[in-house]
Structures are given as C-alpha cells and as structure tokens.
Amino acid sequence: MTDSQENDSNAQGLNTQAYSPEQWSKIKTVLLDMDGTLLDLHFDNYFWLQFMPIKYAERYGIEDKEAHQILKQASEETQGTLNWYCLDYWSERLNMPVAALKQDIVEKIQYRPHVKDFLSMLKQQGKRAVIVTNAHRDSVNLKMANTGLDKLVDRIISSHDYQEPKESQAFWQHLQQDEPFELETTLLIDDSQAVLTSAKTWGFKHLLTIFHPDSQKAPNTESEHPGIHHFDELIANKDDLQK
Numbered sequence: 053m054t055d056s057q058e059n060d061s062n063a064q065g066l067n068t069q070a071y072s073p074e075q076w077s078k079i080k081t082v083l084l085d086m087d088g089t090l091l092d093l094h095f096d097n098y099f100w101l102q103f104m105p106i107k108y109a110e111r112y113g114i115e116d117k118e119a120h121q122i123l124k125q126a127s128e129e130t131q132g133t134l135n136w137y138c139l140d141y142w143s144e145r146l147n148m149p150v151a152a153l154k155q156d157i158v159e160k161i162q163y164r165p166h167v168k169d170f171l172s173m174l175k176q177q178g179k180r181a182v183i184v185t186n187a188h189r190d191s192v193n194l195k196m197a198n199t200g201l202d203k204l205v206d207r208i209i210s211s212h213d214y215q216e217p218k219e220s221q222a223f224w225q226h227l228q229q230d231e232p233f234e235l236e237t238t239l240l241i242d243d244s245q246a247v248l249t250s251a252k253t254w255g256f257k258h259l260l261t262i263f264h265p266d267s268q269k270a271p272n273t274e275s276e277h278p279g280i281h282h283f284d285e286l287i288a289n290k291d292d293l294q295k
C-alpha cells in the first residue's frame with residue numbers, strides 16, 4: 053500500500069485491516085444483528101442463565117439448580133427454531149410473564165462499544181443500515197425504548213415478521229422480497245455462527261462475525277467466518293470516536 057492510499061483510507065474512515073477501502077466503498081447496505089452485535093449479549097445471557105432460573109425456582113418452589121437444569125433442557129430442545137426467540141412461546145410454556153420480567157433488569161441493556169459511532173459513520177457515508185434480528189417484537193421494543201437504537205438505523209426487521217428464523221433459508225428469501233438487497237454490495241454482521249452459515253449458503257459474499265458479543269465473557273475467536281472484536285475496527289479515523 054502506498055502512502056496516498058493509506059491517507060485515502062483514513063479519509064474514508066475505515067480500518068484497512070478489517071476491510072479494504074476498495075471492498076468498503078462497494079458496500080451499499082449493512083444488515084446488522086441486534087443482540088450480541090449492536091447490543092451487549094450480557095443482558096440476554098444474564099436474563100436467561102441467571103435471572104430466570106431464580107424466578108422459576110421461586111415460582112415453582114424448587115431449588116435454583118433444578119430450575120437451571122429445566123430451563124437449560126428446554127432451551128436445548130428449541131434452539132435454532134423461532135420458538136427459542138419467542139417471548140409468547142416462553143411465557144406460555146413456563147407460565148410466567150417473560151416480557152414483564154425483562155423490565156426488572158433493563159439497566160443491563162447496553163450498546164456494545166463504538167456502535168453509535170459506527171452507525172453514524174454509515175449514515176454519513178450514505179450506506180443503508182438495517183437491523184435483522186431473531187428477537188421477538190416485544191424484545192425489540194423493550195431494547196429500542198431503552199437505547200434509542202431505532203433512531204440510528206433505517207429499518208428494523210424481526211424474523212418473527214416472516215415466521216422464519218435467520219437460520220432458515222426461507223428467512224433470506226422473505227428478506228430479499230421485503231427489503232431488496234444485492235449480494236455483491238451487502239455486508240451482514242452477526243455474532244451467530246449458525247446465522248452466518250445460513251447466510252453464506254444463501255449466497256452472501258460479505259460476512260463478519262463479532263468475537264466479543266457478551267462483555268462479561270471472554271472473547272470467542274474460534275469462528276469459521278471473518279470477524280471483528282469491536283466496531284472501531286471498521287472506523288480508521290479514531291478522531292471520529294466519541295470519548
């Protein structure tokens with residue numbers, strides 16, 4: 053790389069290690085997962101792995117350990133299906149007000165690092181930013197109400213709208229019709245390996261994972277897809293980062 057090219061890439065505000073200036077300039081649309089990508093997965097992990105087992109144990113008068121085991125098994129039975137993400141399903145199955153219980157720990161809903169800077173960079177560069185999430189609309193609404201994230205993107209799509217999870221090929225077919233995008237010019241960023249694999253099968257050419265979806269856990273760099281730890285890796289001009 054020549055000096056002038058390096059200056060160019062700085063001017064465009066991107067990190068050449070994560071994405072080359074040539075590649076980046078061709079991207080017109082960025083499809084973004086919500087939980088574990090834009091928002092800290094700690095909220096969801098804490099809710100399901102710590103908070104809910106305690107509430108379930110209280111509700112049914114059993115030990116926390118047993119409650120933990122019951123929820124773990126129920127989770128494993130449904131993983132990868134739309135039900136796993138569906139608050140109505142869990143409220144009915146557990147006979148507990150799951151959406152209301154989430155309200156008790158809303159202070160744990162947090163942005164991941166540099167997300168606001170990244171989204172404002174996309175806006176400046178005229179790229180379309182669309183959230184594509186497996187989260188239930190009640191979860192989406194709760195998170196938007198507590199973060200204002202909806203004001204920073206062009207559109208929010210929940211896989212519940214299509215009744216197909218992102219792990220399914222049918223999801224991408226629905227998305228293609230509802231929110232037309234070109235595979236050559238669209239980047240998908242998602243912390244789920246299963247979703248990225250599904251998107252790759254569909255034909256996506258630009259995929260990135262998130263190595264550090266949960267701020268309270270160690271990063272996971274064992275991904276078959278390329279990825280970033282944080283969004284500052286896609287912003288080369290560090291002066292643009294909010295202190």
Ligand SMILES: [Mg+2]
Nearest residue numbers: 085087088243
């Ligand atoms: Mg995710």
